[in-house]
Amino acid sequence: MNPELLDPDAVSRGDALGIMARKIVEGYRVGDHRSPYHGFAIEFAHHREYSPGDDIRHLDWKVFGRSEKYYIRQYEQDTNFVTHLVVDGSASMNYGSGKLTKLHYAKILAACFAHVILLQRDAVALALVGEEIQEYLPRTDNLQRIQHLMERLSVFQGKGGTRLGTALQQVSREARRRGIIIIISDLFDDEHGLASGLERFAFSGNEVIVFHTLDSHELTFPFDGTWEFRNLEGPDRVKISPDDFRKSYLRNFEAFQSRVRRMCEKFQAHYVLADTSKSLAETFSGYLAFRQRANHQP
Numbered sequence: 070m071n072p073e074l075l076d077p078d079a080v081s082r083g084d085a086l087g088i089m090a091r092k093i094v095e096g097y098r099v100g101d102h103r104s105p106y107h108g109f110a111i112e113f114a115h116h117r118e119y120s121p122g123d124d125i126r127h128l129d130w131k132v133f134g135r136s137e138k139y140y141i142r143q144y145e146q147d148t149n150f151v152t153h154l155v156v157d158g159s160a161s162m163n164y165g166s167g168k169l170t171k172l173h174y175a176k177i178l179a180a181c182f183a184h185v186i187l188l189q190r191d192a193v194a195l196a197l198v199g200e201e202i203q204e205y206l207p208r209t210d211n212l213q214r215i216q217h218l219m220e221r222l223s224v225f226q227g228k229g230g231t232r233l234g235t236a237l238q239q240v241s242r243e244a245r246r247r248g249i250i251i252i253i254s255d256l257f258d259d260e261h262g263l264a265s266g267l268e269r270f271a272f273s274g275n276e277v278i279v280f281h282t283l284d285s286h287e288l289t290f291p292f293d294g295t296w297e298f299r300n301l302e303g304p305d306r307v308k309i310s311p312d313d314f315r316k317s318y319l320r321n322f323e324a325f326q327s328r329v330r331r332m333c334e335k336f337q338a339h340y341v342l343a344d345t346s347k348s349l350a351e352t353f354s355g356y357l358a359f360r361q362r363a364n365h366q367p
Contacts, residue, residue: 075180118138178339234262251277
């Protein structure tokens with residue numbers, strides 16, 4: 070396991086708070102514990118590779134007979150809810166003015182969410198995306214699978230352009246039952262594509278959370294002197310004096326953020342600004358505390 074992806078402070082705060090579904094989603098049952106009667110009178114969903122600690126009652130011996138590999142049969146209602154973590158790995162996510170790039174911040178955030186969700190015995194799936202899904206890890210409710218999730222997050226490289234709308238449509242086809250969709254991205258993409266993806270999730274009855282992951286320099290533009298800026302997702306370069314450009318940049322960037330917030334409000338998605346200069350524990354536990362307060366409101 071890559072320990073750098075599990076922020077100890079964030080995990081300890083998150084484990085204490087937990088995460089519950091804000092809406093009533095498929096498979097969600099009120100209470101802290103699932104039924105002990107797994108796999109009976111419920112619909113088969115898919116197979117996944119056996120991991121130590123899995124209930125051997127759900128081994129598929131027919132598959133073993135054909136492949137000599139152990140696979141577990143999973144069912145549609147094995148968990149209270151399923152959370153799909155969508156991590157943007159486009160090249161623009163490689164930017165970082167501090168100790169963490171946006172992509173590394175996103176990886177840690179995803180890892181912490183996965184740990185909390187699996188610890189409370191719910192299920193998580195992971196989609197690593199760019200112009201499309203680059204890698205998809207099907208849902209699991211086995212905490213021991215956290216190591217595999219960490220490994221895939223650790224080696225995930227930021228590259229290429231962004232077509233978040235296309236990637237979200239692909240994720241929606243994988244998310245066959247309603248649940249929670251957590252999108253972690255700088256959202257530097259065609260806004261119509263993002264709106265289409267959010268609309269699709271909302272129409273399907275999913276709860277959506279958007280972590281708008283941005284570097285503090287993108288938010289404040291604190292540059293002095295003469296700089297050459299380059300497009301991380303293309304060949305464009307431009308030399309400018311930031312003093313001449315700052316007001317226009319900040320005005321346009323604030324307008325962009327406002328449009329994204331309104332878009333999230335339109336489709337009833339939670340919008341969370343994830344400033345990479347802020348403590349990840351503060352961002353993570355702050356949002357979970359907000360959810361907990363919201364869930365207890367009449």
